[in-house]
Amino acid sequence: MKNKYFLLTISCLLSLSSFSQWQLVDSISNGSFQCLHFVNSDTGFAYNDWATLRRTTDGGNSWDTVSIAFDSYMYDIDFANNNVGYAVGGAWFPFNKYYANSIMKTTDGGLNWDSVYGNSSGGVFYDVEVVSPNEFYAVGDYMMVHSTDGGATLDTFSISTPLESFSKIEFVSPQHGYLLGRTYVQTSTYLNRLYETTDGGSTWQVVHSDTLGYQGFTDFVIDASGNGILFGEKGQVRSNQGSGWNIVPLADSSLIFTMAEMADGRIYAIGDDGGIKKLFETSDFGNTWSSQLIPVDSNNYVVDMSFPNGGVGYFITNRHVYKNSALISIIEEKGLLQLEVFPNPTVNTVSVSLPVNEDVSVQLTNISGSRVKEMTFTDVNTFEVNLEIEPAGFYLLNVSAGGQNTVVKLIKK
Template sequence: MKTRNISKVEIETLFQDSLLNVRAIEIDNKEAFSFAAPNGKIGGNLFYGDTEKIGVRKQIKLDSTNLNFRSLATPNNKTGFVLSISSPALLYKIDIDSIKLVYQENHPKAFYDSMDFWNNQEGIAIGDPTEDCMSIIITRDGGNTWTKLSCDDLPKAKEGEAAFAASDTNIAIVGDYTWVATGGKASRILFSPDKGNTWEVYKTPIIQGKETTGMYSLDFYDENNGFAIGGDYTKPNDTLNNKIRTNDGGKTWQVVANGKKPGYRSCVQYIPNSNGKELVTVGFKGIDYSNDSGDSWKHLSDESFYTIRFLNDSVAYAAGKGRIGKLTFR
């Protein structure tokens, strides 16, 4: 397979709202795009005959409180799930004509960061510890009920270990395999080979030790090859130990492009059909591209986005402060 060398990105703004900071987006198929945001707003494609626009579809409020959604999952074209940060943590199942609260957690430390599904029936969400382990909730019935795993069945969290609700990419799934990225004073990988039934934990060499350090985003191309990025968002230009790669399914990780840009980024994604060679990362300091599995990077744009998802090997949707854009890589 010939290695591509993308040299630029074209950005088309699809939706603007100065009050929205969007950190959760999903692409269901070629026609279905969804996003979740603060103020309880959920949106996506809106079709007017042959005209397509991006806009807000629904808004969910708890009494007079606006909910902050940073986790979104769309396991099929008809059903979506949104999960709010902070307490009470509220998880809603959204069908075409209904919105149903399917999980609520009132613990004062409740704070959920990311959500994903293995298939139409089984899904997972992860959050900061409320006891002495990461919070993990799982559904096995299409999202109608969710159960929180006991700390007896999970690796113990280290002091100050949590996760970041920066881009809804703390979880990576390939088949039955699941990887969860933690961050903060400790930044490790929780791994399950069997859709969340059993778990083990792996160390990483990414920068850690402060509440603002660690992995902010994780992606796996296949069962062996994965990449994580982060750093310290309070020092976004620092480039030491903020990019790591694995080729053995997350058991061991190596720092790559150490001391070289990019610095802090909030989301990384493999480009589809790139044999695990091509990566794009975004953050409030811009967009960067690698075609050698992360060994070297090219800065494509200073445009700010928090999260990105690929439609194909050239087109992606990205979201950030006040806007959602369509990105075309050439």
């Protein structure tokens, strides 16, 4: 059976050039990565559940292991500047260095970390927002804490019910911030609320709420003008300069964004539209989205991501760290390109047909982002790609012709 691929001039298109730009820069053989944060394009940290904190200062070219007196889960890292940073996590069943509700701090760029808070009652912090070297907020299950003296003392906040969990806090200025929480209502039903403060966290008001299922709202991004997006099981709920939050349907109703970050006016989000993970990007707060494939599969899922600026991005899977240093240049609209590719799946060879003769450039990339082969053809409308010696698995075939290109996902049996 022939598979026909039609790419129209819309913003949600794929190119293999984008896929191949994601380069594997670090791997671990034990444990699983849990969180990732880059202070700038070159300096970043990745923590795994074997209590190992990996650090790079050259954009992922080399990594070392940082000593940290901490054995718990770590969910978030944030820095005030190149030297001062905080990390949060915890454990529900603490023992020894397996701290609950843990906050760690560094003052030397991440070479050394000290505990500034931890207890034995059981619990975790999911997110930390660093406002300045001495001021930060940490939120988690049933609690939020705030410090203005670098963690020497902590204030606790009671916002609503004592059983509300908070998953993210973000400040757009020292006085203006947002907080995402949810409360159990009944089986598979949760009250999700987005809060806003304009007085540095002294008071919080609900700006949007909705009763949703288990997944609920997964993340949000917002700027100083009040333009924001809530992501989750309803697709995207958008605010226009704080004038109210309204559901804006996605073109693909099956698409769910699981995490998002904003950098230099662009929003990047990881989405799943039926089993294939993609990186989505928008520069107009969700009016249009472009997408690109990323080198993951069902056994190698995205855990966290970090975009220190609009052109450089990183993400971690359970055991790998990937980098893309050409984000802006590789997310772009493409024109109409019609292909016929068959057979797919294949045992050895696939044939590709175009409607007219063209000079064609072809790249084949495996699921890890490594280029397998490159080919060029002159004035053809049919050509073949031989996968006979390649291992079984998924491949991406990029075909460029006439200034246009498209990507086909191939399965080698």
